Amino acid sequence: MRSGAPLIELSRCSLVLDGHVVLDEIDFALRAGERWALIGPNGAGKTLLLKMLRGDVWPTPTGRERRSSQLDKDRIAYVGPERQDKYVRYGWNLTVAQVVTTGLFDEDIPLTQPSRAQRHRVTRVLQRFGLLGLRRRHMLTLSYGQRRLTLVARAFAGDARVLLLDEVFNGLDARARQKLRRALERPRGGHEWVLTSHRPKELPRNVTDVARIEGGRMGAGLGARRSGPKVPYARAGSSPKPRSSSPLVAITNATIYRDYRLVIRDLTWTLRPGTHWAVLGANGSGKSTLLSLIYGDLHPALGGTIERGGLSVGDRIEDWKRRVAWVSPELQADHFAARSLEEVVVSGRYSSVGLNAPPTAADRRVARRWLEFFGIAALRDRGPRSVSYGQMRLALLARAMTNDPELLLLDEPCTGLDGDMRERVLREIERLARGGTQIVMAVHDAEDIVPSVKNVLKIKAGKAVVIPGPRPRKR
16 A cells, blocks of 8 residues: 555545436545556546646535545646647647646646746757747647647646546657657656556556456556457448549649648659558648549649549549548547537538538438448437547548448547457448448558558658558458
8 A cells, every 4th residue: 555645535436417427436546656557448437537637627416426636637647639629620820839837827728928947948848858849830720649748748747646548649750759658757847647548558667556447447556458359340231332443532643731831742643443541641741632632622833743533623622531531530520519419410411511501311220230330329319418539530531431431431440449449440440341332541650540541651851652552351
């Protein structure tokens, strides 16, 4: 037993949302020198537990609960995907330096003018996390991983004693993960921290305690499962779709700018029938930009062209988008205000955010099929704010499947998924690929590339080059 009064303690704390018990009689204490890893499946309650530790949510009154803390709220920093999405929802397009500076004062937007010493401190933190070169870039122009690393730097800039880190390694490339792991293993401010993860292999080496949360309950002394069960990839459940001999996408001499910044130059690339691709590259290299170009949200600069199979000059881009499905972390923010997960899934049939009319009986049948497949049918009436981040990701994957797409564009599809569901999602992606749906997936982790993907495009320093495909995964 460790001695010393807890910095933060929960005793018999429960949380009920929308009539559902999401945390059940939690007992937890964080003491000086402790660094906790919390492991558990999607919807287990990990994120809400972190919010309760910080005081952002309070236990449901039962007469037995007790939450105590020796620290003021501004001494407890939280980093998670929901905080990241706030910048998108509210249009907070601050510079990287401004975002990190707000961490000094625990502010969402700049309200307090930093001193000269504080500005130097921000510069040191930016250097520590390799963000100094991005300090004048605006938050909404960054890649998903760059935004995540900026918020981590924000937490380190302040005077927080405790760091609450919710799936912070998601979306980071190998170099950024190494920087973050090094910062956690050799904290300069003597931080205690609590970190949630779906992938035990990414945990820092100096973890002192591991607990597993499942069904809203915490198991004391439980070790982390190293991975989910290995699920064999299913064979195609239907005959492959008939293929045209023409390329589905042909890009020629394309230079792509985003927010007036050159991202990819002189790209010539073809997506031929029956081929599947992975796109690799560091945070901010242009992976998401390439997918946006394919989808139709971006266009090449003058002199470059993109041709999409079956789409003639003058045709509406919406006609193309109905044949293509898109899943990305940014969609979580777009659908945050939806009334239910069922609405989120149905919107995929119309390639819309929200619905202009009530769902039809056919809409509901299709939505039910995919909600059941991803194991979230029981959550169909709950809104995005009352489910976990991982459960919302599953709803977006279900949304992508509703129109039987010819082409599936996947931007980090496994971000936020626990080990078991990650295996299930990759199995389904593989089944779709074998059934004739073409796949282009942008990933950081080569383990997230499904076996049917034999082609790899790597983007580095604005240039995209074809590299040898991945070796077959051992299962």
